[in-house]
Amino acid sequence: MSYQLDAGVCLQLHTATPNDEELFGSPHTLQILSLKKVGSKQNEATPNSPADRYRVVLSDGTHFLQAMLATQLNDMVSEKHIQRFTVISLERMSCNYVQEKRLLILMTLRVLGQEDVKIGDPISLDPAPGSAAPTPAPAPGKPEKAEKAAQPTSSTSAQPAASRTAAKTNWHPIEGLSPYQNNWTIKARVTQKSDLKNYSTQRGEGKLFNVTLMDETGEIRATAFNQVAETLYPKLEEGKVYYVSKGKVNLAKKKFSNVMNDYEINLERNTEVEECLETTNLPMIKYSFVSLQELQELSKDSTCDVIGILKEYSDVSEITSKATSRQLKKRELTLVDRSEYSVRLTLWGNQAEGFTPDEQNPVIAFKGVRVGDFNGRSLGMIATSTMTQNPDIPESHSLRGWYDSSGNNASFQSHTGTGSFSGGAGGGFTRSEVKPLLEMKLEANRIPESEEKPVYFSTKATIMHIRGENIAYAACEVCNKKVVEEGGSWRCEKCDKTWPKPVYRYIMTFAVSDPTGQLWFQGFNEVGEVIFDKKADEVVEIKERDDGQYNHILYKSCFKTYNFLLRAKRDSYNDNSRIRYGVSRILPLDYKEECEALLTLMETPWGQKDFTADFDSMTLG
Template sequence: MLPELTAGALDLIMNGTEVENPVFQILGHKRLASSSTGERYRLLVSDGVKSNSFTMLATQLNNLITDNILSEHSIVRINRYALSMVNNGGTQRRVMVILNIEVLVPGNEVGVVLGDVNSENAKSEEVANHAANKPNVVSQKPAAPAPAPKPTQNNNLNDSISSGINTTPIIALSPYQNRWVIKARVAIKSPIRTWSNSRGEGKLFSMDLLDESGEIRCTAFREQCDQFYDMIEIGEVYYISRCMLKPANKQFNNLKNDYEMTLTNDSEVIVCNEENEKIPNLQFNFMPISVIETTPKDELLDVLGIVKSFSDVQNLIARTTGRELKKRDVNIVDESNNMVSVTLWGQQAVDCDWSTNSVIAIKGAKIGEYQGGKNLSLVASSMLQVDPDIPQAHKLRGWFRTVGANTESRSLSTTNASSGMNVQWVTFQEADENKFGHQDHPSYFICKATVNLIRSENVLYKACPSEGCRKKVVDQSNGMYKCEKCQREFPNFIYRLVATANLVDWTGNEWATAFNEDAEILMKASAQELGELNEKHKDTFLEKIGAAAFKSYIFKLRYRMENFNDENKLKATIVNIQPINYKEYTEHLLNKIQELADIKK
């Protein structure tokens, strides 16, 4: 015997009355326009009396459609749903968003439409017409009157606050209506960031909000930043209303939501003092470190790793602002035995006092590329937890203690001279004999070499002061400098270095180009310092360049064939310079001797 449909439930639900676990029949579905988080599906459902197509399937349930589980004529129980308001031709209309659904009887076992269905919107809804015109629609009356649906007073996703306003699940938020209140936990709160550009200056912070149905990012600017930052605490639950919704910028937001929120002058944020155990804490969608190698630059992802090594804090000077920056690289590994470098900045780099077996979980790490390798960095919206109390972290620590700590990991980054891209030690003679760089792709290798000399001609140039732009500027002879790339004029410029160095090892020599940061290492001076010396003390400038000779380093080089004036020429570029780690270099020499002498370890 087939389950009875909950007759009259659709009218009650669409009038705002909660109905507990109604039983419906699926009469059809329609795929809506795709979005940044995937397709959305609209359902035509029936309670045996009426059908209604103002029903949406939550995106996390899309597989029920694509796997043909919610087939036509299926009988289902709705275990959890939420209501949202949409603008339908100028009229506000309720939409039921299905959050949890159970198939009681598959469609192929039913084969007919149950009840005497009267579709209230068959004329205007394409999906309703599609189902209503099916030739096998028959009328079947229930054997006994359907029990009247029981209204319920409370729902996990529709708790009421003191004002009597019901809360809306995050997944049901829509920019087409703004009379909603969400009850959500703050999983992440970023530091306050400031900006200054040609359009003005300001500040902002963002927070990631969670409830049982999903997650969403909320950002506060200027006055709202001052108003709400101090009152918002990570882990606390708040009622939030009267915010502006807009499409999420997926370049900087990897949350599973099509929209993001912005606090306005009308926004209200109220602390929730009730029990909130059902609202989850920070949710991770961990990806193996191995996938970073094939994931595009600037993508955001969640990663879990255990610290295998980390560098000392480095002090750097920002090229554009002249501010001092602090940086630390942390190498993390997971059970795929792949290792990646995570760059920490500022106070976070200074404060970390982790051991080499600390587990770190990062929400929203940004993938970067540097010198042929991949790395991770934390952006303003990223969240880092040390030794989180989650099952994945305990499992990873067990693997590291038994296997990982004593196993050589494959590095995806270039945090030291011999890491990244699995490059090999090669002499200049071996690189020449093996035609490095003559293929369709560049060749990378590392070697110990000594700087023979650096050409002083054209080692400096005046560059655009805009952040991220390295193009040469044109002197306008009026105190202004023009950048052809930015199409702007500036009253100032910054110096950058392009050093052509002759490197030698015991087998031969090679001319290689070192760009700004690597050239500064060779000459032990910043580009700005060398530029000022060139202007005021030419002899000292030349002495500084000359002093770079006869210094030895571990170089990572790239060979690539380039076409210049219709002539192919092999170009060598220095992509990384490190001081010689004599222990590491000695181990390399011993391995080479054993290999040449055919001595087994």
Template sequence: MSSIATILDLEVLVKEAGKIGNPTPWATTTTNEDIPQLTTGFLNQLVSSTSAQDPVWATSPIVQIVQTKAIEANGPVRWRAMISDGTHILQVMMAPQLTALFQDRRAGIGSIVRVERFTTHTVQDRRIMIILGLEILVKETGRIGDPTPCTLSPEGTTPNPLNTAEPSEPRTAPPKPGRPTLPIGELNPYSNNWTIKARVTQKSEIKTWSKSHAEGRFFNFTLADETGEMRGVGFDAVVDQLYYKLEDGKVYYLSKARVKVSKRKFADGASDFELTLGENTKIEECTDDSEVPKITNGFVKLDDLINKPVNSTCDVIAIASEVGQVSTILTKDNRTIMKRDLTLVDRSNSSIRLTLWGKQAETYEDDGSHPVIAFKGVRINEFRGRTLSMIGGSTVTINPNIPDAHVLRGWYDSVGVNQSFAANSSAGSVSGGAATLNGAQMRTIEDFLTNLQIAEGAEIMFSCRGTILRVRGDNPAYPACPKQSCRKKVVETVGGWNCEKCGKTWEEPEYRYTISMVVSDHTGQAWLQGFNDVGLAVFNMSADELMEIKNTNADRYTAISSKSEYSTFNFTCRAKLDTYNGQSKVRYGISKILPLNYREETAHLRDIIKTNWAD
């Protein structure tokens, strides 16, 4: 590490003289245990690479910064640098999110950094590396090695893959006749005077955003050409100006938009950059769209979602076999959000839960037809298995007129309607001990009985902890239709058990729990209602087994019922106001039941002790 001499006092001996010796701004140093070893040869391999399959693109190289310069052009300050891998040097540009590192002097000449994300761009036959993310390993040290300029790539072409574990093969757009355009795959924040020609593959509805000091509107969209995809967004005044100029499936010339590094929270991973439309953005429809590929959907089968990364996005097409009721959840900042769960199935014999939010949840109409639904850009979540969720850039199309939908419709009507499906997630069941509840958001029974304000027809979700005092044992289960997509109550007839909804008669029903029980804590007690998952947790056996015991061995059934009492669980509940014969009553249904995790409960009590409340 370099040392800094502190001058405390000085005396002028000679006012002016010629330069003595041949000093250097910072001396060459040799590698030691305190200095990370540079990734020797990386830069020359990078500029010579012609394929994104080359190992160099999956590298997170360690390099040294040997020169920096702030570029003050029209717009925000950008930083340019020269980096060294010990043997070669290369000019690089720093992405805007790295500007603060250089302005605050946390990084500068002599710093050793690990490049976490990067891409490249060709300007006048020169390969320029664009650093998107880095980690500072050493703030400052002496120069390492005697690096020389890199050898330029003989092909003179620049692939533009991203630094990911599975880089894709770069695609270079062929020259287009007429108006010159830049392929999306080559677009980055340092591109100037560009025009792209691309097809709109997705456009959202107009949505609202709000913060503590302001609110507004926005919409997002996705553009694609033969080289890749890129997300775009427009805010406030731009919504009225440009929203209706873009239509799904059409091709446009687009220019004078801002290109910036995408926010991973909202991006779908298609590109490291995104477009922000402005008042000067120009959008012009292209009537000749033959050169831009038609929209293709890379639908993922439901059974393959387990192999996809959590929090990534994907496209799926499936049958909506079950549609849940609209419910209202209370967020941490006391906002209410509408949600609705759909159960999706497809030809892979799998099912999965997908959640609709807000307006989509409220306006979705269930006509019992089990439609084919195509989802684009839904997020993959992990909660006791895989689940799906709509996010800001997601779109939904019901019964799309595409071959995949026609095949799926025919399969479900002929085969799938009578088929059982393997659940891709176990949300709502008691298995999978990884599921937890937030102890800080627990309500006491007295609190939710007296303080919940519920509007007519709305639902509010909350959590509580309680001990079962009594389970009403007269009719703990009902005979249900064995068909997974039905589960309606069946009636015993001469020929078997008849389901009026399906129009079928079954030899035997499948019993499913529907139980009511008194739950208590230190503040009071309340009646809670639960269904099959709750019964499985309380009785630790299937409803078929319990009903068999009830009908054949009354003493054993009484013992099992007694054993189920005085057990403590964590509950996620929904409160709903029902009106019957002019009288309104709040009913509390159990959405999820979990046995106590004593390690987590102890940790929660420990955290309470550390708060001001304990003082």
């Protein structure tokens, strides 16, 4: 199939100014003649890292010129949707001047097809090396003084009127910032703003706050300290757009930020911040949502964006931080989505106290929440997280329609520790590290008595016996601590609340075995729900009503094999040192996965070994 390119478009783009919004927002049929990666060398081993950039040469059949590909389109390169001689419909782009050079950025495109050869015989429009960038044409009716002010300037001296005018026309894309540039201005929206916090270090005390700035090319985190923080904090507001210049660009400290950018901005005393009333084409916030079901694929302490229906929420409660011994306020939200999973999300501090739902079951979008492994999977707000109720985005409208039509009657599954998670010490069951019980016991016995940290093991074993005397305990429905019966009601000392009845939670001890030996394991509520396939309330009710049926449940739950992740730790009981094996994860066997693991084992040197000689020696012996 032959394609008709839009002849003359490259010439229009070559002479366009950043204000030609109609030209940059209209579709154009062009051909890619070349595609070259220009990212930094240290990132070459990591495809599509935030620093990866691609330069493209575009042709309209008559002329060709160079442009840059926006980083959100990098996947189209790695997946080979666009390559040399690909014909595209360029639907949106932007134009900026960087260090007196024109920078065209492709923002949105659609692939029309793939050609084998170049269409036409185009010639170059790009200026020769060393030549100046074309001067943007002045707007009609503007005086000559304004025309001069609109031209880019390489001077770093203070020229208030001229520099401000230039900043309003020739701003720099966020994705193009780097520590090697000093004279830049960005036009960006504040999508997140932290509280003004006090900090204390060996050097002294101070204040800081941070904001997330976003334009159509990407986002970046900016931080201000001490006097600068006090000056800029009331000036920067969430949702508003600003021109920001004269900040220092540094490598990002990923430990403190979940923003997808290799760099961050340090706002300094000479930093200029000016509100912009022109907000065209600047997004309010960008999300990359994962479903609640997909949380089981994410590692502990990673961050993600989620959107869900608020099913229920708790009152504000207080806990004592183990690290700082301070009282912390928290509130638990239960979210559901159309994957028919539910998850608990924790709000902290002022967010917990100030939370009020807009309606009975609002749609809430969260950006940058942290993944935890409590009860299988949980979520928590952190300093850089944002929460928006009923956002005006397609995902929100779709979720609202689903819930109102059928979702409010759906049954939702929680993450109860049955998934196979990975990451970190104790992060998940690891098949390559599975140990038989005897080997595991020998290693655990070598744990020093002074060692306080647990040691994690992965193993496969069969349940042989379950102690049925104390299978569960009466718990508080808020904090899960043990409650005490007082005059027909149940009181939680920790929460200082009284309940008409308790919620029972499993606390189990059971024996397991494999061909090498036997051990006793301990497990809590999530483990019991997997083993019995029933809630603890139901099992306790059966136990109190019918001993025969209860014993039958215990018997049916035995002689089943599971994969376990264990937490082995030495403790003392009656002045005797012993090893306790607590179950952190329990996974029912996936027989397809087990067979694939055996087939993989057969391909190893052990699986290819000839055991005939060993068998003969054992027989003759």
